[in-house]
Amino acid sequence: MTKGKKVAKYKYYKIEGDKVVRLRRFCPRCGPGVFLAEHLNRYSCGKCGYLEWKQPQKKEE
Ligand SMILES: [Zn+2]
Secondary structure (H helix, E strand, O other), X not given: OOOOOOOOHHHHEEEEOOXXXXXXXXXXXXXXXXXXXXXXXXXXXXXXXXXXXXXXXXOOO
């Protein structure tokens, strides 16, 4: 488990041609540099607790 130990920020970007596509969302509160953690159906910021749902919530529970 020593492979890929270095965590680089460009890991969260994908290059398409000459365009950079962002794979991760930034926290709108903390600003660029703070990524939202991706969960099954939502994104959350570990810094400020911001929460963003990927899709409209379904009332299935
Ligand atoms: Zn935040």
